[in-house]
Amino acid sequence: MAELDTAPHHTLERSKAAGRRSGVLSVDRRRMIGWAVVMPLIGGLIVFAVYPFIYLIFLSFSDSNLGTLFRGWVGVENYTDAIGQSKFTASLFRSAIFALMTTLVSVVLGVVVALLLDRAVKGRQILRTLILLPLMTPPITVAVMWQLLLMPKGGWLNSFLMDMALFSQPVSFLGSPTMAFPFVCLADVWQWTPFIALMTYAALQTLPEDIYEAAKLDGASGLAMFWSITLPMLGPALLAIAVLKLVIAFKVFDLVFVLTGGGPGQATTVSSFYIYRVAIQQFDIGAAAAQTLMFAVVVGLVTIPFTTAHDIAEKRLS
């Protein structure tokens, strides 16, 4: 009995001691531990983000080429030059159009595919794997494949159109100033729609079933269900996916490089490709740095409305 009586005291004292210990920790050491925990991240950010960014800003005000960096300071000359070059400003515009177009089309198609996938009763597993194929294909292979498809001689599309007697002459899709850009967009949409479909499908799985049941009893079905329930509830996820796709589209390089090399003329020269040429073919690193920063501003201007809309939509649903 005596032992039983003292037992609670022991526990109490032990917990008091623990309290004292953690009380000491709470002021200085806890702060130190906090810093120690975030240091790796801060360090990583400094090395991989802050430093390169500052370096880029410095470069953009300098006369630098591939051989010698920082040959001299030129002030804002790289910027004024870039604004003066209609080819550069046109590439910015083209990049924005490319990003918005491919995002719009692939998000719409992605949603359709995700809904079909959601409805599919049998073979969902196989369908999902099949749909992922374009995503698993290396970008350069995607580009080469589309090049082969679109070739004037022996290309599948030309053969098909001529077999159907729609065309009498083979057409160089990628060589045409009007058709090259849409076809590069098409290749990009083909490559990225599966990714968007998969993300959308995952988002669809998180929508609560009982709300659909309530809507069903309220008389909703088919399109009404989609417009009134699915789309508004999917909104935040779709906007987040769209931002991701926009950024991916702004970074496009390999497709343009392999399919058209930016041509014909400047028809498919998006900013990423234009800047690559300035830096690697003209060796003008200073100008490329200034253009990169201006390009970043455009990327921001295009994506910020989407992130804002995402925040609003998410707040409304939470």
Place this chain on the structure above:
Amino acid sequence: MANVEVRNIYKSFGPVEVIHGIDVEIADKELVVLVGPSGCGKSTLLRMIAGLEDITAGEISIGDTVVNRVAAKDRNIAMVFQSYALYPHMTVYRNMSFGLRMRKIPKDEQDRRIRWAAGGLELTDYLKRYPRQLSGGQRQRVAMGRALVREPIAFLFDEPLSNLDAQLRVQMRTEIRELHQRLQTTMIYVTHDQVEAMTLADRIVVMRDGYIEQIGAPGHVYDRPANTFVAGFIGSPQMNLLPGTLGPDGTIALEGEITVRHTDSLAAEAGRSVLYGIRPEDLQLVGEGAGIAFGVDVVETTGREIELFGTLGSRRICVLLQGRANVRPGETVWITPAPERAHVFDAESGVRLEATGPS
């Protein structure tokens, strides 16, 4: 007319059969409560009536129309979900108007119905709010309002009060009962809470493991439970069930050489093993030596009544006393059961032996 008839209904999920051929008839304007422990199939049955689950076999008809092949949206039934299932991206007003918009009800009629329902549910000040800006009780009201404005032929409730705190639950329970009296519309209500079932229902359907154990008015189910399951499930604290043997002269010999009386003529069955059932409130304290000695282990006071727990023979039993009594744990008190309130069940099957219990 919205009588609901469930005829020989079976439901299987894959190879697992969860409802094994049940029949229920629900009259027009009746409030029927389906009650039973988790997994008894009550929600599944409700969802089949709503059209949210396919029917494996059997027939369900609403207002004399077989609805097996009628889509949920065409059954003109409204349902209130446990989770409320409000549309999070719509205001209260839009939530309530959704079903009307889908059915293309004119705008001014929509508005009239929403104002009417919101008035009755004290939601008028909240019509422009979003569900996330409301408390649990208010959300529950919106869910009810959404059902009300539809003016459906029947209301289905799937454990609508389970997510509310105890006080609100009691209040909403009364409101649902009032609503039913006012609207005079068929209501089917699912709950696992037997108190909710007793207080709300015109008739109770007690279910277990996909079978119906008993159907009847709350008083009838309470006073004449069809078997030991119903006897134990309905009523809190639970009915005491003690094993015994029927005697020749209206007596039952319980364990520990205790003899109790019942009022029915089961003399022909003498010698049969039975379970003697007596509700805690049907046991009374009597003077020392006048009844059965009962050692009290635990005393619980609710304020209105006192529950005494202890052991009789090998079984733990409960005695419910009204008012005040000065009984302490460890004491022995003397109790006597009211013979006319006794229930007798077959020991093996658990089925009530007829002509017993309060009439």
